[in-house]
Amino acid sequence: MRAPRITDVAKMAGVSTATVSRALNQPDSVAETTRQSVADAVAKTGYRINIAAQNLRRQRSGAVVVLVPNLGNPFFSEILSGVEATLAAKGLSVLIADTKHPSVPTGLVIEYLQSRRADGIVSLDGNLPDLVSAYPGSGHALPPIVYACEWNDAVDSPSIRVDNAKGAAMAVAHLASLGHIRLGHICGPENNILTRERRDGFVAALRSRHLDVRPDWFFAGDFSIASGRRAAGEWLRLRQRPTAVFCASDETAFGFISGLHDAAVRVPEDVSVVGFDDIEIARHYIPPLTTIRQPRAEIGAAAARKLIQMVEGEKTSENDKMEILPVRLVVRSSTAPCSQD
Numbered sequence: 001m002r003a004p005r006i007t008d009v010a011k012m013a014g015v016s017t018a019t020v021s022r023a024l025n026q027p028d029s030v031a032e033t034t035r036q037s038v039a040d041a042v043a044k045t046g047y048r049i050n051i052a053a054q055n056l057r058r059q060r061s062g063a064v065v066v067l068v069p070n071l072g073n074p075f076f077s078e079i080l081s082g083v084e085a086t087l088a089a090k091g092l093s094v095l096i097a098d099t100k101h102p103s104v105p106t107g108l109v110i111e112y113l114q115s116r117r118a119d120g121i122v123s124l125d126g127n128l129p130d131l132v133s134a135y136p137g138s139g140h141a142l143p144p145i146v147y148a149c150e151w152n153d154a155v156d157s158p159s160i161r162v163d164n165a166k167g168a169a170m171a172v173a174h175l176a177s178l179g180h181i182r183l184g185h186i187c188g189p190e191n192n193i194l195t196r197e198r199r200d201g202f203v204a205a206l207r208s209r210h211l212d213v214r215p216d217w218f219f220a221g222d223f224s225i226a227s228g229r230r231a232a233g234e235w236l237r238l239r240q241r242p243t244a245v246f247c248a249s250d251e252t253a254f255g256f257i258s259g260l261h262d263a264a265v266r267v268p269e270d271v272s273v274v275g276f277d278d279i280e281i282a283r284h285y286i287p288p289l290t291t292i293r294q295p296r297a298e299i300g301a302a303a304a305r306k307l308i309q310m311v312e313g314e315k316t317s318e319n320d321k322m323e324i325l326p327v328r329l330v331v332r333s334s335t336a337p338c339s340q341d
Contacts, residue, residue: 004045013041063093064307065118069125071098073223073251074279075296076124079148082300083122090308092119099125118143120307126150126193144310148303150193158321160303164194165201167292167327168246171274172205174290174329175244179338180272184217184242186231186252198248198276217242221252228255236263243271243338250275250282250291257334268336278330288332295325
């Protein structure tokens with residue numbers, strides 16, 4: 001038996017093939033009774049939309065590229081899940097490129113983006129403009145771009161982000177409520193927008209409480225476990241140490257706690273620690289980590305929804321270009337009342 005065709009649907013629904021096409025692709029353009037008739041006919045005939053043919057007619061690839069700065073970082077998993085689920089519901093597939101992996105050359109990523117194999121880009125890497133400009137011949141137009149989590153102030157593209165500064169302020173407020181007045185911070189990588197936002201939010205919150213902002217209580221980091229362990233060594237060498245440390249990421253916090261454990265320093269008895277992200281392992285770590293939770297799945301879903309609007313030609317107003325999602329403090333066992341003078 002041959003596969004059902006759109007003409008079979010039209011005949012059963014008593015409408016033209018053009019009306020069937022509009023009902024399936026632009027349902028708001030036809031009456032509710034017509035939509036229902038077409039839906040019933042589709043169900044009875046078993047008709048399936050040929051996505052490949054549809055994309056060919058629209059001159060689309062049916063795929064979206066997601067640029068991730070470090071696929072090995074578990075932080076990105078839920079964001080990718082939110083992106084994939086939302087795009088899949090629209091019949092779009094997801095292609096992932098690790099922009100920082102040494103086996104993925106910059107030129108290959110850009111060439112891929114410019115080869116019309118992608119209808120749009122979700123970039124979790126705020127350094128995308130640098131990546132593009134570094135590639136010779138990158139003057140070709142790129143597909144629509146939406147930033148998720150990270151963003152770039154120099155680029156006029158929509159972004160989905162969280163209130164990083166407010167998250168840092170929440171961490172300070174929590175630690176201050178426990179009696180801590182000597183607070184340190186392990187930063188993210190230099191020249192990263194998230195590093196700046198969280199550090200600035202931390203400093204502003206300290207100053208609003210008239211707490212010391214000491215350069216020796218700020219430690220270099222890069223969101224990694226290794227940088228947290230390095231910071232632990234620096235903390236141990238201080239003559240006067242902060243009694244609480246706010247880390248720019250959960251992984252950094254894990255490394256910091258691990259480094260302290262090796263030196264028989266107890267968390268939270270000797271020092272309280274707060275992370276940022278609330279990745280899955282945070283609640284299972286020893287001790288379970290107090291952290292700032294990002295709604296990662298919703299970040300991905302919101303970015304995908306915004307990109308779909310752009311791919312389908314919807315206008316994006318200036319007010320809609322930046323969507324800031326809320327963060328929240330999750331209190332666990334890595335923070336406790338200050339026991340030092």
